[in-house]
Amino acid sequence: MSKQFDLSVMDGMDRREVREYVSSLLWQLRLCDGFWFLNVEKRHGRAEAEAVNGLVWDKMGDLAARDVLERFGPFADTPCGFWKAYEYLPWIPTVECAVEHDAPDAEGVIRGITVTVRRCPAQAGREKHGLEPYECREMHETEFRRFAARVSPSVQVECVQAPPDPTPPEYDCRWRFVLPVGAGGDR
Known part of the structure; x- marks a missing residue:
């Protein structure tokens, strides 16, 4: 699937070098995302930056899900399947989060997980520079719903x-991803 990119720079790298290279790419991606938002905010205000960010992540939720499915899927139509797929996104290694699984139901299906983002780099960066938190709830809700619709369509956000x-x-x-009673759910 990597035919879209020339990854020959990794030819001959050992495991440590590949990990360092991937870490560098993730860091650069996070910086680009942050500076993009900050510059839109400077020119047009935070509300407009948040609105544009929402449009971007609405589209990204679907496109990222499609890519992850093609490369690594399929995934169970459960909260655990949803999260397993979501962990392939480049943001997860950059965010400190904890995942709590509900107890399995009588059929052995885990019908809910709670994801707590302990430290969001975007919000921490804003705080470090004396900026107010940006409103990210609507943007993430849209992104998560679009991702779930393609990867694990029974999962509710x-x-x-x-x-x-x-x-x-x-x-x-903090977010919950749940499988409603009566919905399927592979173990």
């Missing part, structure tokens, strides 16, 4: 807490 909600110091946002 619930925002527990995310900016603009006030959040406690222990975390930046």
Whole structure:
């Protein structure tokens, strides 16, 4: 599937070098995303930057899901299947998060997971530079729903807490991914 890119730079790299290379790419991607947002915000205001960001992530949720499915799928139509697919996205290694699984139901299906983002690099960067948190709830809700619709269509997305909600110091946002009663669910 990597026919779209010339990855010959990795030819001859050992495992450590490949990991360093991937880490560098992730860092650069995160910086590009952050500087893009900050510059739109400077020119057009935070509300406009958030609106454009929402449009981008609406599209990215679907495109990323399609790519992950083609390369690594299929995934179970469950919250665990959804999260397994989502972990392939480049943002997960850059974010400190915790995943809690609900107890399995009588059929042995885990019908819900809670994902807590303990430290969001974007929000931490804004705080470091004296900027207010940006409102990311709607953007992430859209992204998660679009991703789930393609990867695990029975999974529902619930925002527990995310900016603009006030959040406690222990975390930046919290989400639930659930399989409604009566919906399928591969183990």
